[in-house]
Amino acid sequence: MKVLVTLFWSAVIGEVVGYIITALAGVPDEPLSTLIVSLVFGLFVLLISEVGVVQPKK
Template sequence: MRYLVILFWSLILGQVVGFIGAKLTMNAYAFIPTVIASIVVALIVMLIDAIAIPTPKKQ
């Protein structure tokens, strides 16, 4: 469930950043490259989450 939340919010925030960035640089807004970049960032965040947080050891 948490991976779906990460993916959902990365897509939303990625679209916002892509739109604002396109307008600030006076370029055309491109939906598909922004989605791809958002998914890549989400995968990196998921990878960091899997590596950085240690799992508790059962005794």
């Protein structure tokens, strides 16, 4: 469930940020490219959260 929520919000926030950046730069918006980049970044964040977090020793 954590993966789906993270990917959903990375897609939504990525699309909003992509729209704002392309509007400010004056270039045409490409939603598919923005979606792919934001999902890859979301997967990267999930990978880092699983690998980079040290579990406490008992």
